[in-house]
Amino acid sequence: MIRIRPARACDAPLLPEIERSAGEAFRQWTGLEWIADDNVQSEERHRALIAHGIALVADLEGCGIAAFLNGEATPDALHIWQVAVHRDQHRRGIGRMLMEAAQHHAADHGVYSLTLTTFRDVPWNEPYYRRLGFITLDGENLGPRLSAVLDAEEQSGLPTAQRCAMRKTF
């Protein structure tokens, strides 16, 4: 059984390793293999998002926590900072369940939009989110907040031409 529940502070030490494991998916994607060895969100960052943002985990009966999603409320959307599923549990619908739970959380708080940034064209990134109902934002649709997120990613070394911002409105 897979249970999606709010993350607790005591979950935080487990989450960086889940993101590292999830990132192994990129080893199979030519040009982005290095993402598998890139920095992940720190335990402190997880604690902050658990305390002040939205933070959900997928708790699997008999296995423990196998995935997380976190984000923050913004004036126009719930922005998702990260979603990661342990590589042993990919393609079981856990990512979709986390996104649906985030959408319910947003709606419960009177917010009817999710945003995120991700890699263009990678099957488990932009095309995956498109299947979940997101659209890719370009040009003037981007807006200052998401432009700033993409700029910050560029500063941190992510290849900006391969990044995009997406929004789902419901």
Ligand SMILES: CC(C)(COP(=O)(O)OP(=O)(O)OC[C@H]1O[C@@H](n2cnc3c(N)ncnc32)[C@H](O)[C@@H]1OP(=O)(O)O)[C@@H](O)C(=O)NCCC(=O)NCCS
């Ligand atoms: C993105 C991620 C969270 C999705 O989690 P998940 O639980 O596997 O997602 P779901 O089971 O809901 O859907 C998986 C879908 O992604 C796509 N996908 C995943 N891995 C894929 C692969 N290796 N090749 C092709 N498509 C793939 C498929 O569309 C798949 O659906 P299908 O199994 O029905 O074909 C997970 O792949 C992950 O942790 N990736 C690494 C970290 C990452 O990229 N996070 C997102 C940052 S924006």
